[in-house]
Amino acid sequence: MDNEFRAQQKKSYNVMRVAYDVTMGILLLGMAAMMVFAEKLGLEQFTAADNTFFRYFFGGLCLLYGGFRLYRAFKQLAR
Template identity: 40%
Template sequence: MDINDDFRKQQRKRYSNMRAVKDIVMALIILGIGFLMFFGKHFQSLQGLMQSKDPLILNIFGGLCVLYGGFRLYRGIKRDY
């Protein structure tokens, strides 16, 4: 085992950990946005903003955010980089 091999292995492990953390954080943000699109009309502070938008567009965008956020969460947990 060479010192360079150990360094490369540690570097790959650090990269994998940082990418997993980034994927999980981004997934939580995107999932949060998606759920706000679905349930924003139930929050008092967002009620005025959500009523002025088309509900179909809010539901489509919310669904896409939930799907993509779920994918990012799965990829962050799986860690297959």
């Protein structure tokens, strides 16, 4: 009985972790898109306040980390 509880607890933790990874990945990829395409989207908050290099650098970091979070979530689902 205790093993069944532990297995259910581990399964629910894995589902929560996958949902968290997917959500964070989507948010980070959205932030990357906003940073990189701020001029085309007409977002004055990003284009006026930040230096172009730092905006693209931060957008690239968000893109890489968001992609990693999605990769980790889908890899966990494949198990």
